[in-house]
Amino acid sequence: GEDVEQSLFLSVREGDSSVINCTYTDSSSTYLYWYKQEPGAGLQLLTYIFSNMDMKQDQRLTVLLNKKDKHLSLRIADTQTGDSAIYFCADLYSSASKIIFGSGTRLSIRP
Amino acid sequence: GAGVSQSPSNKVTEKGKDVELRCDPISGHTALYWYRQSLGQGLEFLIYFQGNSAPDKSGLPSDRFSAERTGGSVSTLTIQRTQQEDSAVYLCASSLHRSGNTIYFGEGSWLTVV
Numbered sequence: 586g587e588d589v590e591q592s593l594f595l596s597v598r599e600g601d602s603s604v605i606n607c608t609y610t611d612s613s614s615t616y617l618y619w620y621k622q623e624p625g626a627g628l629q630l631l632t633y634i635f636s637n638m639d640m641k642q643d644q645r646l647t648v649l650l651n652k653k654d655k656h657l658s659l660r661i662a663d664t665q666t667g668d669s670a671i672y673f674c675a676d677l678y679s680s681a682s683k684i685i686f687g688s689g690t691r692l693s694i695r696p
Numbered sequence: 697g698a699g700v701s702q703s704p705s706n707k708v709t710e711k712g713k714d715v716e717l718r719c720d721p722i723s724g725h726t727a728l729y730w731y732r733q734s735l736g737q738g739l740e741f742l743i744y745f746q747g748n749s750a751p752d753k754s755g756l757p758s759d760r761f762s763a764e765r766t767g768g769s770v771s772t773l774t775i776q777r778t779q780q781e782d783s784a785v786y787l788c789a790s791s792l793h794r795s796g797n798t799i800y801f802g803e804g805s806w807l808t809v810v
Contacts, residue, residue, distance in 0.1 A: 618799065627787060627803040628739075673739065677799075683752055684729065684789075684799060688738035 589676050591687035598695055603661040605690045607674030610655065616677040617650060619659045622689070623670045631659070631672075666694050698722075700802035702788050708808045709778055717773045717805045721790030725800075728771050729789040730763060733804070739787065745771060778809045 588610045597603045609617070614636050620628040634641045634648045634657070641648045647660040661668055671689040678685050701720040709715050721728050730742040741755040745765045756762070760778075765771040775782055785806050791799040 620801070628789075628801040630798070630800060633798075675739075683741045683744050683755070685741065686731070686739035 589674055589685050589687040591672075591674050591690045593688065594691050594693070596693045596695055597664050599664060599666060601664055603659075603664045603668065603692055605659045605661075605672050605674075605692065607657040607659075607687055608655055609657065609674070609676045609685075611676050611678055611685070612655070614652075614655075614676050614678070617648075617657050618673075618675040618677070618684070619646075619648065619657075620673040620675060620686075621670045622673065628673065661692075664692075664694055668692060669694050700788055700790050700800055702786075702802035702805050704805055705803060706806045706808075708810060711780060711809055712777055714774065714776045715778055715807060717775075717786050717788075717807070719771045719773070719788030719790075719802060721769065721771070721788070722800060723769075724792065725790035726768060726793050727791040727799075728765060729791075729799070730771070730773050731787045731789065732757075732784045733787060734784040742773070742786075775807075778807075780809045783807055783809045 591607045616633050618633040619631045621631050622628050632643050634650050645662045649658045671691050673689045674687040675684045703718045728745040731739040733739050743763050744752045747768045748765050760776045763773045785804040787801050787804045789799050789801045
């Protein structure tokens, strides 16, 4: 069935790198996404990766895709307090009719 | 408009009443999605539109939920005889086309059923 899984919580020290992991079950994914949701706000598209790519870098963000293991990760370099949010991994399901979201990883930053 | 626009942003309604939630997608986006996010939960897919047709309604939780899209643009999600468990944020998203490499969300409509 369709499933995207993430760990629920991650705590990192300010200035360190954060790595948020995600696994998915769809063997025919085309696009995988990372969204950020701050308290009381909607979802902000952070980045996406096409399934024929292994890596995508965008400023402090690095996305790694291991298609064989169906594993996606988001690395945030030099994590700042403004990065505190819930991060959702999402998969454009192969039928291309819906995007399946993980339950979100709550990232908290400690001084 | 510049982004996906949803209205109302907040709605408090009495149990048993009907509500309508509106989504105005980004101009030119043919694909439109509705999701629901309950407090502290992930996103639950409700329905997807390609143009005015809805090839996938599999996520609608009950027959009290319906959605339509007219003119390939604005969509309305209607919840009849609202129940307390319908309280959630209803999020709309749109993308340029079905393969959806750029999918953008609105701010959501926060529904509270009392």
